[in-house]
Amino acid sequence: MKFSTSKTELQKGLQKLSKATPLRSTLPILSCVLIKVNSKQTILRATDLEITIQTELACSYEEEGEAALPLKTLLEITNELPDIRLTISVDQNCRATIETETGKYDLMGKSADEFPKSPDQSFDKSIDVDAFVLKEIIESTLFAVSQDELKPALTGVLFKFSKDYLTAVSTDGHRLVKYEVKDFSSEELKKEIIIPKKFLSFLFTQLSEKKISLSIGNNFITAHLEKDIIITKIIDEKFPDYDSVIPKENNKALLIDKNILLGAIRRVSIFSNKSTHQVALSLNKESCFVTTEDPEKSSKAKEKILGNYTGENLTIGYNSEYLKGVVSHVAGKNVEIKLNTSVSAALFEESPKRDKVNSLMLLMPIRLND
Numbered sequence: 001m002k003f004s005t006s007k008t009e010l011q012k013g014l015q016k017l018s019k020a021t022p023l024r025s026t027l028p029i030l031s032c033v034l035i036k037v038n039s040k041q042t043i044l045r046a047t048d049l050e051i052t053i054q055t056e057l058a059c060s061y062e063e064e065g066e067a068a069l070p071l072k073t074l075l076e077i078t079n080e081l082p083d084i085r086l087t088i089s090v091d092q093n094c095r096a097t098i099e100t101e102t103g104k105y106d107l108m109g110k111s112a113d114e115f116p117k118s119p120d121q122s123f124d125k126s127i128d129v130d131a132f133v134l135k136e137i138i139e140s141t142l143f144a145v146s147q148d149e150l151k152p153a154l155t156g157v158l159f160k161f162s163k164d165y166l167t168a169v170s171t172d173g174h175r176l177v178k179y180e181v182k183d184f185s186s187e188e189l190k191k192e193i194i195i196p197k198k199f200l201s202f203l204f205t206q207l208s209e210k211k212i213s214l215s216i217g218n219n220f221i222t223a224h225l226e227k228d229i230i231i232t233k234i235i236d237e238k239f240p241d242y243d244s245v246i247p248k249e250n251n252k253a254l255l256i257d258k259n260i261l262l263g264a265i266r267r268v269s270i271f272s273n274k275s276t277h278q279v280a281l282s283l284n285k286e287s288c289f290v291t292t293e294d295p296e297k298s299s300k301a302k303e304k305i306l307g308n309y310t311g312e313n314l315t316i317g318y319n320s321e322y323l324k325g326v327v328s329h330v331a332g333k334n335v336e337i338k339l340n341t342s343v344s345a346a347l348f349e350e351s352p353k354r355d356k357v358n359s360l361m362l363l364m365p366i367r368l369n370d
Helices: 007-021 071-080 131-144 199-206 257-270 320-328
Strands: 002-006 032-037 042-047 051-057 060-063 065-070 085-090 096-098 104-109 125-130 156-161 164-171 177-180 191-196 211-216 220-224 228-233 252-257 276-285 288-294 299-305 306-309 314-319 336-341 346-351 359-363
Touching: 002 007, 007 042, 007 051, 007 071, 007 085, 007 199, 032 071, 051 199, 065 071, 065 085, 125 131, 131 156, 131 164, 131 177, 131 199, 131 211, 131 320, 156 199, 177 320, 191 199, 199 220, 199 228, 199 346, 211 257, 252 257, 252 276, 257 276, 257 288, 257 299, 257 320, 257 336, 314 320, 320 359
Parallel strands: none
Antiparallel strands: 002 060, 002 085, 032 042, 032 065, 042 051, 051 228, 085 096, 096 104, 125 211, 156 164, 156 191, 164 177, 177 359, 211 220, 220 228, 252 306, 252 336, 276 288, 276 314, 288 299, 336 346, 346 359
């Protein structure tokens, strides 16, 4: 195998693939990038067995072949090289040589046969999704995905494809996000799948085109970008009944500028207990406050916020980290918080609402110190 390419092209490809290379693994082959060279194209592929990333490399080929080379070493040398062309060749014993005008670097690779095969990409349906819409869905839902590996269904985002709309849902048991796009053409695809967080996180960083193609099968989902293919296994679990936990009778409401509320929470939470992160919203028709008190450190804070509150007086406690996360992810200038009691879930929605997007976020309160 032998090919020539620019340092910049190789560097960009390896940087992408490094996202699918595990930091530690019992399988040394996973620390490698598979390079396949033929007369039609040169392909780079990496996998951690959870996500597979493949990209096409622009190069001049001299000899066909394939080999697995240490990705970290390749990336380190390309990071240090000036912007020049380089030639990579691999012999029958998997010994690789990187040559430039001024240097020659040798390293050992592995046989391509040791590298995991690409996942089966047979799929039921392919659909084109607007990249801007998908990016907003990911940004709105990913923060509420659970980190608890003992609850695998919650470690991804539920995508529900229907005839005229797409619904995305994420929850960690404390927060829940439901994001619905109306007038969404799923090309007669009716399916519910849970997509892993890692796949969506990487995809978010790559979305720049107007459209992206998603191919969905029984076990895998594949995203097709211009020169890249991203594959992951669908989480084979049952997502909880999220609609049953969304309150329908929250008759108290606070309408407020999102940045005013977020700023107050950030400042007040500095003085909160570092274990509970407890802050409170103290609401009545005359005035609204964000407060906190930490008896352990003899610290407290109180800040008045300018908002429009309707309903009976209410004081409700929240984990400030969760509260900041929810408020910061509400789209638009204003947020409307719909409440009921001090022990029931609140709903956070953008105001005014958009015609084709219905987004709501749920947050559970915490019990306040006496």
